[in-house]
Amino acid sequence: MDTDGNVTTAARIASSIGERIISGALPPDAPLRQDHLAREFKSSHVPVREAFRQLEAQYLVVSVPRRGVRVAPLDANSVREIAEMRAALEVVALRNAAPRLTPTQFARIELALIEADNAETLSEFETANRAFHGALVASCGMPRLLASLDGLQLANSRLVFAMARSAGWRPRSNPDHRLILQALRARNIDQACSLLARHIQTIERLAVPAA
Structure with missing residues (x-):
């Protein structure tokens, strides 16, 4: 071959x-x-x-x-490492992407948010969730960073599925996503980055007790 x-x-x-x-x-x-x-x-x-x-x-x-x-394991140390790496790197990417966001890119973020809110299955939700986070940082102009984030986002998806199996999953909206988008539209980059870091670290707090 x-x-x-x-x-x-x-x-x-x-x-x-x-x-x-x-x-x-x-x-x-x-x-x-x-x-x-x-x-x-x-x-x-x-x-x-x-x-x-x-x-x-x-x-x-x-x-x-x-x-x-x-x-790979899903123990407490692994969960914490994934969450902390992703929070740090995605905030760097967002800080570089936010000043470059165009109306078209805002529309992509909004669409992913709506699709996540309207998801009827966990698979649909997680696909839309990945699209939302990808759209937030796509314009950062840092391809190596984006490649690392792609891997971390997949690892994060695994945590979401694991938690859903143990606790059950029901369709629901994600208010954090809406708040992040509102801050970006207001061009309040510091607030958007703070909200994003808190949002990502939430999965560590939810997953570690069950890991």
Whole structure:
């Protein structure tokens, strides 16, 4: 298989395994075997190894000496680390993105907010939630930072699904999102960043007692 084919296959494998991890179909510490996955996806080991690297960059798997690649843990330390990293980095991105927001970008943020409010399933909500947070920072002009945030957001989605399984989930609006958008429309960047940091850290307070 050529290099482009390996990359495409690796992305497909990473996406499929990532969805299983986020949904909880693959639980924390579950082993991931290269040979099993290569057979499942009818590929060589090369794209499987690349998929593992992609998933590790998204904080969804870990490589453990003498134990191989496993689904990343969801213990209190992991939850806290994800929340604190995401809060710090997303605030940096928002502070750089906010002065560049255009009417079109505000419309994208508003649409994602409405879709999250109108979600009838957890999957719909989390898709809209990721879209909202992505739209907030998309114009920051910092591609490396955005790539890191993409991985942290997926790890955050996993926390949301885990909490929903243990506590139940019901459709509801997110007032924090509305407050963040209002602050941005008023060009009150400091307030928007403060609200965003508090909003992200809420998941740590909710998840750690159950982790």
